[in-house]
Amino acid sequence: xxxxxxxxxxxxxxxxxxxxxxxxxxxxxxxxxxxxxxxxxxxxxxxxxxxxxxxxxxxxxxxxxxxxxxxxxxxxxxxxxxxxxxxxxxxxxxxxxxxxxxxxxxxxxxxxxxxxxxxxxxxxxxxxxxxxxxxxxxxxxxxxxxxxxxxxxxxxxxxxxxxxxxxxxxxxxxxxxxx
Numbered sequence: 001x002x003x004x005x006x007x008x009x010x011x012x013x014x015x016x017x018x019x020x021x022x023x024x025x026x027x028x029x030x031x032x033x034x035x036x037x038x039x040x041x042x043x044x045x046x047x048x049x050x051x052x053x054x055x056x057x058x059x060x061x062x063x064x065x066x067x068x069x070x071x072x073x074x075x076x077x078x079x080x081x082x083x084x085x086x087x088x089x090x091x092x093x094x095x096x097x098x099x100x101x102x103x104x105x106x107x108x109x110x111x112x113x114x115x116x117x118x119x120x121x122x123x124x125x126x127x128x129x130x131x132x133x134x135x136x137x138x139x140x141x142x143x144x145x146x147x148x149x150x151x152x153x154x155x156x157x158x159x160x161x162x163x164x165x166x167x168x169x170x171x172x173x174x175x176x177x178x179x
Contacts, residue, residue, distance in 0.1 A: 136171035144173035
């Protein structure tokens, strides 16, 4: 149990570095002039699925979803590196964009058998996420500068092996200056 909690706390630290890499990827795609003429939902998961529905965009900058679709190979490469690092700890990660939200979904594959374990895990995830909160607000603000969305929200969600949500927290670019 203690080992799992430490792994989750270290995972929160990794999310910070993954988030920073994601921000750089978004900015690189924007500065190189790559834009997609579509809007919708783009996703890159551990299985590598990517989808975009089409609708014309009038902005010179891509939307968050368009940026994910344009940089799908780079996003998948980052996700593969994170998956490899946490595979031996029984944690999988999905990264995707949907509307104004950039999602990081973590699934703890090992069984959490008791309500007490679940409660301890949730508290550890909450403490780790809140301790690094400013980083996520900064990430949301940074990504917002690279995309056409008025607001960007970074959403961290942690699930157990049965798909039950353990903890989620959102960080909005609109709140970045307030924090």
